[in-house]
Amino acid sequence: MLRRDQSIFFEQCVAERLVSMQFYDFRLAPSPTKVRIFLAEKNLEIPTVIVNLRKFEQQSAEFLAKVPSATLPALELDDGTVLVESHAICRYFEELHPEPNLMGEGAKEQALVLMWHDMATLEGYLGIQEVYRNGQEYFKGRALAGPQGYEQIEALVDRGRKRVEVFFDKLDRRLGESPYVALDRFTYADIAAYVYQGFAKRAVGTDPAGGRDNLTRWSEMIAARPAVNTATS
């Protein structure tokens, strides 16, 4: 993999198949968006294949043969290993390209980044998913991601809405005592929370930043980062 500023060399390498790593992406989905922002912050560019979830391309035989979980993002390594789960993929790049540090330095920082990431995912993201996938005609019979079919459960729409409010209240309180989510600087926890906030806007229909002053300030600060702009526009 190469840095963005080496892009002529990069294109040559891709053309000559010297880089066989592939990133499977879909721009509208929240989980691959986390990885895209992460890569842009690290100034890395990876050969990317778009898998159109709207056209159910993740369920195609070709994709399932590579990624049996039928989920995005996925990262195919040079040795053929396929990684799924956005956090695992970001960890891979963090180890190979430690600068700028996005997952914490030392024990306490690493623990705090992981803690805030996991809380944002388990409390915020899962709540948004409950609203999103249980309330729309489009997700009938596919209320959970993956190749198995799961029926929608109407009661999860309301429960999800409640969870989303509880989580963004918690995040707003946190951002009243800390400039960024996990540490006093930008980390992967900010990437996750920022993507979940944008996802909530689309999926739940209300803006988590509306009426939450700390969250609003933070959200504008994150949106103004060049890498975030590159990865989400």
Added chain:
Amino acid sequence: MLRRDQSIFFEQCVAERLVSMQFYDFRLAPSPTKVRIFLAEKNLEIPTVIVNLRKFEQQSAEFLAKVPSATLPALELDDGTVLVESHAICRYFEELHPEPNLMGEGAKEQALVLMWHDMATLEGYLGIQEVYRNGQEYFKGRALAGPQGYEQIEALVDRGRKRVEVFFDKLDRRLGESPYVALDRFTYADIAAYVYQGFAKRAVGTDPAGGRDNLTRWSEMIAARPAVNTATS
């Protein structure tokens, strides 16, 4: 924090309040059990306070003042920082005590451990929780952990049962191609999957290892580890 084999010195330190780190634990709950096994594998002993979830001690004013999420495990550091989320707490100890390595060495190993841990948690553990907390009188009004009340949703009991089967089938297939869950040696992914399997036995009432040969072999191998025995007996 100290190694178990320094325990006379350790007891002295605790008595003299030279060690102020505190681990908040409850032996019957799956998440703190992951941390207990992790610590035992690292041969570490931490001053521990039992918070009896059966007696709702996690909802006491004293505990909530320290741990607003009302969840276990929690780790209070010497500087007063409180960490929650089992994975974050384990990461903290992994950084301070890298040997024996339990979270992978290098980019690919770390990504694989994280990937399998996250899949086990999001697919297996959450499925078990759906069965466990939505089907019992005991969890009425508390179908999700934390200080907020969430009503039970009956349909989640069936969905959870289905998710649990799907996940343990996936784990069994994986253990047919790899001796351990993430790598060819014991890691944190094994700790998580093993604890979830024991939790499924109690919560769902069926033994995931029953009829799944690879999972059975692996499960017996994990159960035989001295540290696992120490932490779970």
